[in-house]
Structure formats: C-alpha cells, structure tokens
Amino acid sequence: MTRLFGTNGIRGVVNKDITSEFALDIGKAWGTFLKRTKKRPNIVIGTDARISNTMLKHSVSAGLLATGCDVTDIGLVPTPALQYMVKIKQFDSGVMITASHNPAEFNGIKGIDSDGTEFSKQTEECIEEIYYSNVFELVTWDEIGCFNTVEYANESYIKGIISKVDYVSIKKKGFHVVLDCGSGSGSVVTPLLLEKLGCKVTRLYCEPDGRFPGHPSEPTPENVAELVAKMKETHADVGVAQDGDADRAIFVDEQGTYIWGDQTLSLFAKYMTLHKPKSIVVTPVTSSTSVDDVVRKNKGTVIRTQVGSPIVARVMREKDAIFGGEENGGLIFPEFQFCRDSAMTIAKVLELLVNTRSSLSDLLLEIPRYEMVKKKLRCPDSIKQDLLKMIQDQIQDDSSITRIDMTDGLKVYYPKGWVLMRPSGTEPLFRIYTESKKKDDAKQLSSLFLSIVESLITKMKTT
Ligand code: MG
Numbered sequence: 375m376t377r378l379f380g381t382n383g384i385r386g387v388v389n390k391d392i393t394s395e396f397a398l399d400i401g402k403a404w405g406t407f408l409k410r411t412k413k414r415p416n417i418v419i420g421t422d423a424r425i426s427n428t429m430l431k432h433s434v435s436a437g438l439l440a441t442g443c444d445v446t447d448i449g450l451v452p453t454p455a456l457q458y459m460v461k462i463k464q465f466d467s468g469v470m471i472t473a474s475h476n477p478a479e480f481n482g483i484k485g486i487d488s489d490g491t492e493f494s495k496q497t498e499e500c501i502e503e504i505y506y507s508n509v510f511e512l513v514t515w516d517e518i519g520c521f522n523t524v525e526y527a528n529e530s531y532i533k534g535i536i537s538k539v540d541y542v543s544i545k546k547k548g549f550h551v552v553l554d555c556g557s558g559s560g561s562v563v564t565p566l567l568l569e570k571l572g573c574k575v576t577r578l579y580c581e582p583d584g585r586f587p588g589h590p591s592e593p594t595p596e597n598v599a600e601l602v603a604k605m606k607e608t609h610a611d612v613g614v615a616q617d618g619d620a621d622r623a624i625f626v627d628e629q630g631t632y633i634w635g636d637q638t639l640s641l642f643a644k645y646m647t648l649h650k651p652k653s654i655v656v657t658p659v660t661s662s663t664s665v666d667d668v669v670r671k672n673k674g675t676v677i678r679t680q681v682g683s684p685i686v687a688r689v690m691r692e693k694d695a696i697f698g699g700e701e702n703g704g705l706i707f708p709e710f711q712f713c714r715d716s717a718m719t720i721a722k723v724l725e726l727l728v729n730t731r732s733s734l735s736d737l738l739l740e741i742p743r744y745e746m747v748k749k750k751l752r753c754p755d756s757i758k759q760d761l762l763k764m765i766q767d768q769i770q771d772d773s774s775i776t777r778i779d780m781t782d783g784l785k786v787y788y789p790k791g792w793v794l795m796r797p798s799g800t801e802p803l804f805r806i807y808t809e810s811k812k813k814d815d816a817k818q819l820s821s822l823f824l825s826i827v828e829s830l831i832t833k834m835k836t837t
Contacts, residue, residue, distance in 0.1 A: 375502065378501075380800035383470070383493075384482050385476060385480060385481075387480055388480065392430065394433040396433075399437060400434060400483055400505060401437020401440070402437035402441055403437070403504040404469070404501055405442065408441075408443060409441055409511055414442060414444060417444065417446070417468065418446045418467075419431055419438075419448070419471070420449060420451040420456040421449070421559075422453070422618050423450060423618070424472070430471045430483065438469075439521060440510075441510060441511055442511075442518065447521065447523045447524075448525075449525065451527050451531075451563075452560055453619040453620065453621045453713075455531035457490045457492075462534070467488060469484070470484040470485075470486065472484055474621070474622075475617040477586075477590060485501070491684060532563060532566060532567045532717075536567070538709055550608070552614070553565060553577055553578065553613075554593075556617065557581060557586050558586075560716060561580045563717055564720065568720070571721065573724070586618075591618035593703065601614075601615055602626050602630050609628050612723060621704055621713070621716055624703045628735060636662040636664065638703060639661055640665050640668050641741055643665045643668050644671075647668070647674035651674075653674045656689045657699060659794060660701055661701035662809060677693060678779070680781055681700075683704055687706055687713055699714065707719070745815075746808065747809075747817055747820040751828055752803060753803060753831050757835070758797035761797070761830055761834060762783065762795070765795060768830070775788060783795050783797065791810030792810075794808075806823050806824055
C-alpha cells in the first residue's frame with residue numbers, strides 16, 4: 375500500500391497526482407472513518423490561496439456529505455485559523471486544502487483532529503486503508519450531510535491571538551512592521567491583526583494570489599530578498615515573512631539581517647523557560663543545539679522528537695511543555711493552541727520586544743550561534759533502512775563518537791558537533807545535516823559523511 379499522507383498531509387501536482395476524483399474518494403474515506411465513532415460527524419473545511427482550492431474543497435466536501443457528514447466551509451484561512459475553529463467550535467475533524475510552501479502547481483489535503491492538532495500517523499493510516507479498500511459507507515438520500523458557510527473564522531482567530539498577548543503594551547509601543555505574506559493565506563489575517571495591535575504595516579504581497587506573483591511561498595533568504603532590502607531601507611522594528619498557509623514565520627531584524635528559524639526557536643525557548651523553572655521544551659532532532667544551551671541555562675529540559683509538527687505538538691501536550699517548535703519557523707505556543715502558528719508567533723515577538731525593551735538584533739546576540747550544513751543525496755526507498763544499518767556498522771569503531779541517538783534516523787555526536795542522517799519519508803532522498811560551532815568543522819563533518827553515505831549507496835545499488 376502506497377502511503378498517501380506524507381509528513382504534512384497529502385501533497386501533489388493538481389490534476390496529475392491530485393485530481394477531483396481522488397479528492398472525492400478521500401472525502402468518502404474520511405467520512406467513512408469518522409462515522410465509525412459518531413453517527414453524524416461535523417467537519418470544518420478551509421483553504422489557502424491556491425487556484426485549485428475551490429475544485430478540491432468541493433470534491434472533498436462532496437465525499438464527506440455522501441457519507442453523511444455535515445460540512446462547514448470557512449473559506450480562505452491560514453491553517454492555524456482552521457485549527458483554532460476546530461478547537462473552539464468543537465468540530466469532529468478539520469480539512470485544510472493547502473500545499474503550504476510548495477510551488478503553485480501543487481495542492482494538498484491536510485487533516486486536523488478534534489483537539490485541533492494535525493492528524494496522527496494512525497488516523498492517516500486508517501483513512502488510507504479505507505481509501506485503498508474502495509469500500510465507502512454511503513448513506514441513503516435522506517441522510518446526506520448539510521453544507522453551510524461561515525465567515526467569522528479569521529475574526530475569531532485574530533481575537534483569540536489578541537487575548538493571549540499583552541495587547542495594551544504592544545499597542546502603546548506602536549511598532550513598524552514590514553510584512554511579507556508571500557500572496558498566501560496570511561494575507562487575510564496578519565495585516566489586520568497587526569493594525570489591531572497598533573502597528574504601522576508596510577505590506578509586501580499581502581493580496582492572496584495562488585500564482586505567487588511576487589516570489590515562491592517558501593520564506594528562504596532568496597525568496598524574501600525584497601523584505602530584507604525593505605528592512606535595510608526603513609529600519610522598521612520587525613520584518614516578517616509567512617509561508618503559503620501561514621503556519622510558519624521567518625523574521626528579519628531591524629538592520630535587515632535574515633533570522634533563521636532555529637534562532638527564533640531558541641529565542642523563545644530561552645524566554646519561555648526563563649520564568650518557569652524545570653519547564654519542558656519540545657523540538658525535533660533536526661533543530662540546533664542552541665535550544666539545549668538556552669534551556670539548560672534556565673534549568674529546563676529539552677525533549678527531542680522525530681521530525682514532523684504533529685509529533686512535536688502531541689509530545690508537548692503529553693509532557694505539559696511550555697513551548698515547542700521546528701527549525702523552519704513553525705513555533706507552537708501551547709497557551710493558545712497545539713499547532714504551528716505564524717500570526718501568534720508575530721504577536722509574541724512584539725510582546726517580547728516590549729517586555730525586554732530590546733531590539734530584535736540585540737535579543738539575538740544572546741543566542742548561541744552554530745553553523746549548520748544541510749545536504750541531500752538521491753537514494754532509492756528500497757535501500758534506506760539497510761543503508762542506516764550499514765552506516766552504523768561502518769562507524770561503530772569510531773572512538774571519537776560521544777553519543778548516538780536513534781530517535782529519527784541516525785544522529786551521531788562528536789566533541790565538535792553532530793551529524794544527522796535521515797531517510798526522507800516522502801521523497802527518494804537521504805538527508806545529511808551537520809552542526810558545529812565553527813563553519814569549517816561543520817563542512818568537514820558534512821563532507822566526511824557525505825562521502826561515506828554516497829559510497830555505501832553506490833555499493834548497495836550494484837550488489
Ligand atoms: Mg506551511
């Protein structure tokens with residue numbers, strides 16, 4: 375059985391991998407699954423700004439209605455706004471039509487559980503199994519679900535965020551923010567939120583447009599060059615870019631320096647643990663050691679998980695964590711909700727600036743810096759697991775290794791840094807991340823393991 379759901383839901387090229395027929399069957403499988411535990415499930419559906427949204431939304435909805443589920447359409451929303459609706463209006467499930475930061479020809483379907491967290495792997499597997507069985511529990515004509523539309527989701531979400539930050543102090547400060555929504559669904563929320571927080575907003579690509587006319591929707595340094603230039607020109611207090619479905623935020627400081635997601639993650643890990651002793655921060659094995667450094671200093675604990683925001687969110691809930699997130703700018707503030715949330719992150723950054731009376735660049739000076747090198751190699755799916763074992767065999771006599779972590783892939787620690795080797799869950803790729811205090815050390819470790827893994831792949835392919 376081929377997996378449909380990847381690390382972030384179902385993704386693919388529209389009308390090639392993801393057709394209206396496929397989406398219809400996913401809707402029927404989803405509904406069949408939900409009907410196992412509830413007679414008449416209530417589902418909320420929303421979309422990002424992509425061209426194919428309407429087609430996919432109606433196809434999934436038709437499948438859900440056919441199995442006797444009621445569907446509420448909340449229109450164009452950031453993914454965390456949909457998750458907030460699931461939580462506050464107690465929906466049985468949420469469907470988000472989005473391909474996040476992928477190119478314009480892509481779209482996808484993401485599932486949300488009744489508690490507002492992304493679907494667990496088990497739930498996804500149940501839906502996949504029903505989809506492949508092609509046995510759907512269609513209801514009789516008089517049991518078909520109802521479809522209705524509501525328009526207040528984004529407004530509720532904005533109110534929810536404002537209620538969780540020091541609104542009065544932020545408003546009094548009157549920040550200047552340069553905001554790049556990348557033509558994504560953040561456009562319908564973030565400018566409004568910032569205005570309500572008393573900010574002067576300089577807008578870049580704050581009109582939703584699924585063709586992404588300004589730049590691709592992944593907030594990489596290359597893609598947000600215009601934001602960086604604007605910050606250098608205006609010296610506004612904060613520059614920020616959101617990805618296509620606005621669950622991730624990447625910042626640029628008042629001097630126009632691009633801030634990697636790791637640094638923002640560590641910044642909040644530090645301030646969230648500062649006033650609560652022994653608190654817990656959760657992050658995947660991929661993120662920087664700087665998180666451990668700042669949390670340890672505050673006598674807190676870092677729990678490392680497998681890669682994937684649903685896993686981070688669930689562990690946070692289980693362990694009653696104070697904060698968590700990923701190195702890509704997806705931060706989770708549990709006092710609001712257990713999901714990555716860029717608008718909440720932006721409001722929290724403003725609150726932090728007010729509380730510390732500092733600039734973003736000054737705050738980041740206090741965060742330990744590490745150098746990371748990210749590489750990938752093409753690797754057939756069939757050899758991935760054996761490859762991991764072979765790497766382990768090859769390095770077992772290396773006495774300079776201080777620790778090995780198998781939480782996700784193989785993470786090897788040396789006195790000067792670490793190497794993480796992970797097979798991709800969605801593509802025929804093998805990823806090699808290295809981190810060290812010094813760039814040269816990181817590069818050296820990276821090329822050493824790159825050549826080890828490369829020669830093993832070649833050997834395995836030929837035998
Ligand atoms: Mg996203």
